[in-house]
Amino acid sequence: MWERIISRQTRDVWKRLFRRKSAVLGLAIIVGFLILAVLAPYLNLHSHIRGDFRMVLQAPQAGHWLGTDEMGRDLLSRMIWGSRISLTIGVISVIIGAAVGVPVGAISGYYGGKVDIIVQRFIDIMLAFPGILLAIILVSVLGVGLNNVMIAVGVVSIPKYARLVRGTVLQLKERDFVSAAKAIGRSDAAVVFRHIVPNCMGPILVQSTLLIASSILWAAGLSFLGLGAQPPTPEWGTILSRGRDYLMVAPHISTFPGIAIMLVVLGFNLLGDGLRDALDPLDPRT
């Protein structure tokens, strides 16, 4: 019976989500980039690593629809391969943030008392740093590179998950289903992770969608500063940063990666907003 109720609820959420044009647009943008990212090896593109020195800094033209870069590499190929990197960064950093932030927030909210006070002070300290600044210092400590960018951006999102989950757990822990689980002798770990956390999934999903958007922006920012992906990796922030030196003669090198970042971030923001509304039954529009 429970499965039937849950599947009905999920169906309702999907229905409400698909009723929102902006959320559908967001989803379409994400799916579009996802398809490009998956199909990149099969699209018969120009090499995204090897350049043709006869074709350096070419403006968009037939054969090179987005032009070429300073090494004569096809920008469209690099952008399509770059979509794999940017989407991976977004998803992995959010997984890192959630993997630590969700249990920390859940434990803090469930146990309360001293555990909560100590955890919350740590969260306060992490939140006392502006996000990008904390990510910059972390990358400096861990070393420049794509993997460390994902870790740094993931760590920055830990307090956001912890705060969100703690708040939701505080609301849920007094509910009947939690008392029932305790009454039948479930361990604390089972109560928290089998009964409470699955009920926090709505807000976590919304938060994750919006955090993928900001993670992609932060990671691109770190690469722009030279702390993220290193050339010749076709990461959008790195391509954009390299294009800065050729802004006068080949503005397309910086323009297209910026548009791609903006579109994919917009997609996740639209979807996140739509999910938040669809999951909120009190919202008048639903």
Place this chain on the structure above:
Amino acid sequence: MSKYLIRRLIMILPVIIGVSLVVFFMVRAIPGDPAQALAGERADEETVAMIRARFGLDQPLPVQYWVFISNALQGDLGRSTRTRRPVAAEIAEMFPNTIKLATAAMAVAVVVGVSAGILSAVKKDTWVDNLSMFIALFGVSMPVFWLGLMLMLVFSVRLNWLPTAGMGTWAHFILPAITLGMSSAAIMARMTRSSMLEVLRQDYIRTARSKGLAEFRIVNKHALKNALIPVVTVLGLQFGTLLGGSVLTETVFAWPGIGRMMVESIMARDYPVVQGAVLTVSLTFIVMNLIVDVLYVYLDPAIKYD
């Protein structure tokens, strides 16, 4: 009120100590030997050891932290390994430039964001509302460094209307302030809209309308004051975020601020400067959050001090 203020001040003390600990240990965790960096690549071991002893780098970490924090409390943040100048002097020179830029960006955010939010709420569900909210979403989704480059390309390179980089005249402020303020403007537009809609649904607004007051007067005299309470909170938090976010804008426009100084210092492994700059920005961020909390309580009598 004063009790609340004292309690909040006491509460931020552990956070400040925590932040100083994090900054201290993180900077020491950065790969590379600062004594070697100070002495230079070709320095012999004896010189490096001498420098290590002179700067207390051979002491245990808790002792080093104690020295660092006692000196910091007296305004001594060490010396830059690049310029050999006191870090505090470098920060005192650069930080006001970042504050100026963040203030200009905040002005852009308030003027554009609050006006767009009010207009959106008043014209709810019309094309004006849809358009301004769509632009706001683009504003949040745009990478600041890209927006900066595009503005530079159009207004400096192509049209030659504004300077490309640096700081000097008021014209130098325009592009960096728009770049840095755009994302905050978008956030404030969304916030103002939802807060305004909430207020416009209240009974006292209905009463004002039934009295036959003009819509302009209702919005300006009755709704705006209450609608702006949550916006003030966002405003304060955004100012702190702008200080951190200035790193990218300052890099794009070669703005002589603390953000660019920090990035350059990380690249040059100038750890005392990194440490001092991060500490300064974080402390300002904490103080801004405190001011927002206090201001919120002051502005909204419905919130109790305890």
